Amino acid sequence: MKAVVAGASGGIGQPLSLLLKACPLVDKLALYDVVNTPGVTADLSHISSIAQIEGYLPADDGMKKALTGADIVVIPAGIPRKPGMTRDDLFKINAGIVQGLVQGCAEHCPDAYILVISNPVNSTVPIAAEVLKKAGKFNAKKLFGVTTLDVVRSETFVQSITGERDPSKTVIPVIGGHSGETIVPLFSQAKPAVKIPEDKLDALVNRVQFGGDEVVKAKDGAGSATLSMAYAGYRFAEKVMKAAKGESGIIEPTFMYLPGVPGGDEIAKATGCEYFSVPVELGKEGALKATNIVKDANDYEKKLLEKCYEGLKGNISKGIDFVANPPQK
Template sequence: MVKVAVLGAAGGIGQPLSLLLKTNPSVTGLGLYDIVNTPGVAADLSHIATPAKVEGYLQPNGGLAKALTGAEVVIIPAGVPRKPGMTRDDLFKINAGIVRGLAEGVADTCPKAFVLVISNPVNSTVPIVAEVLKAKGHYDPKRLFGVTTLDVVRASTFVAELLKDPSAASSVVVPVVGGHSGVTIVPLLSQSSHPLPSGVDLDALVHRIQFGGDEVVKAKDGAGSATLSMAYAGYEFACKVIKAINGEKGIVAPSYVSLAADSAGGEALANELGTSLEFFSARVELDAQGVAKIHTLGNINESEKKLVAAAIPELKTNITTGHDFIQKPSL
C-alpha cells in the first residue's frame, strides 16, 4: 500500500495521471499539488470508489509539504507544455525553476521517496533534481528516475501499426535507450519483440519515434502537447515502481537514471558507450530500494551504434545545462 504525490496534478498530464493512479488498488493515498484547481481535481477524483484517499493542495499554507507528507512515490509532471516550434530545450528556461522548487519540497518533506520526473526537458530536469537533493544531503541515485516510457510506448505502437495486426498492439515491445528528446532517443529496433516486416523504411521509423511528440503538437494546433499518452506512459512506469516497492521481483523498465545507481552495471554500460555519462536511459531492474541493476545495451547493429554515438554529445550538453542551472545560477 503506497501513498503517491503528484506535483502538477491539475495540468494536462497531471489530471489524467491522477485519474489512472486513483484506479490502482495499491495506491492508498494520493496527494495532489498545483498552483491552481487542485482541490477541485481532488474532490472530483474522491467520488471514485477505490481505496486511495485523495487530498488536493494549493501553494498557500504549506500546500506542497502537505501533499508530500508521507509520500513514498513522487511524480513530477509540473511545467508548461510544448507549443508549436518550441523544442524541449526551449522549455528549460521556464520549467527548470519550477522543478527546482518542487525538488526542494521533496528534500525537505519526503527525502526517501522515489522521485519520477516527467517535466521536460527530462535530460536536464533530472540532473536539477539530483543537484537539489545533493545540496540538501538527501541524494540517493537509486531513487531518482526520468520517465522515458513514452518513447517505448510510441516505438512499440508504431511497430505494431506496421505489422497491421491489431492483436499485436498490446504485445509489441521495442527497447528505447539514450535520453528523452530528439536524437537522444535511440530505439533498438533490432531488439523488437516482433520482427519488423520487410521493406520498412528504418530511417523514417526512427525519425518518427524520435520526433513523435511533434505529431501531437502539430495536431493540437497550438492547444497543447502530448498529455494523454504521457499520462498513460507515466502511469505505466509508476505501476512498475509501486510493484517493486511492494516486493515484486524481476521488473525491468526503461528509465533515465544515474549510472551511479548501480556501479557495476553503470560501469559496464559506460564501457559499452565508450565514454562517461552521469545519466542515461537504460533498461533498469527495480526492487524495493529502487534501481537494482542497470542493463547494458546488448547486441545492437551498426545503425543503432551510430544513433547512440549521435546521442552522446547532446546528452552531455543537456546534463551540463541542468547542473549549471543549480551550480551557476548567474548563467
C-alpha cells in the same frame, strides 16, 4: 502506499491523477499544484476506488502537507511553450519549477521514489540529482526520468509492421535520452523478434524520435502529448509501486544517474554519459540493476547512438550548470 502528483492540475497531471486514483496499489493520493487543485481533487474524490485523496495549493504549507509521508512522487509540473517563447525561456521556467519541487522532496520525503516527467527530462533529472546532492539526500536508485512514452510509441508504431493485436506484448528497448535524436529505439533487440523492412526503418525511427511533433501539429497549437504521456507516466509508476511491494522481475527503460546504479558504471564508460536511459530492473530499493544493451546495438543503431551521445552530453551539462550557476532573476 502514498502517491503524490506534483503538477496535478495540468494537461498531464489531471489524467495521471485519474489513473492513480483508480489504481488498487494506491492507498493515499495527494495532489499538489499552484492553481485549481481543490477542483481537481473534488472531482476525483467522487470515484469509488481505494485511494483516499487530498489536494493542496502552496498556501498553508501545502507542499509540505502533500509530500510528507510520500512513498512515490510523480512530477509532471511545468508549463507548455507559449507563442513567442524560446526553448531557453521554457527551460529556465520548468527547470526552476522542478528544482523547487525536488527541494521539497529532499525536505519532506527524502526516501520517496521520485519520477520526473517534466521536460526536458535530459536536463531536469540532472537538476533533481544536484538538488538532492546539495541537500545530502541523493539516492541514485530512487530518482527516475520517465522515458516510457518513447517505449510506448515504439510498441505502437511497430504494430503496423508486426500486425500484433496487442502492441504492448512486443518488448522494445528504447535507450539514450528523451528528446529527438537522443531517443534510440533498439528494434534489433525486440522480443519477440521484429523484422522491419529496410525501406521502412528510417521512417519508423524518426517517428519514434519525433512522435511528439505529430501531436502538437494535430492539436493545432493547443497543446502537446498530454494523454499518452499520462498513460506512460502511470505505466512506469505502477511498475515502481509493484516492485516496491515485492514483485520481482520488473524491467523497464528509465533515465538514471548510472554511476549510482549497479551495472551503471560500465554503461557510463561505454556511452561517455553519466545519465542515460537503459532497461533497469526494479526492486524494493528502487533500481536493482542497469542492463548494458548498448554493446549489442547493430551497425545502424550504433550510428544513431553517436548522435545521441553528442546531444545528451550538452543537455546533461545544461541541467547541472543550472543548479551550480542559477540564472539571475
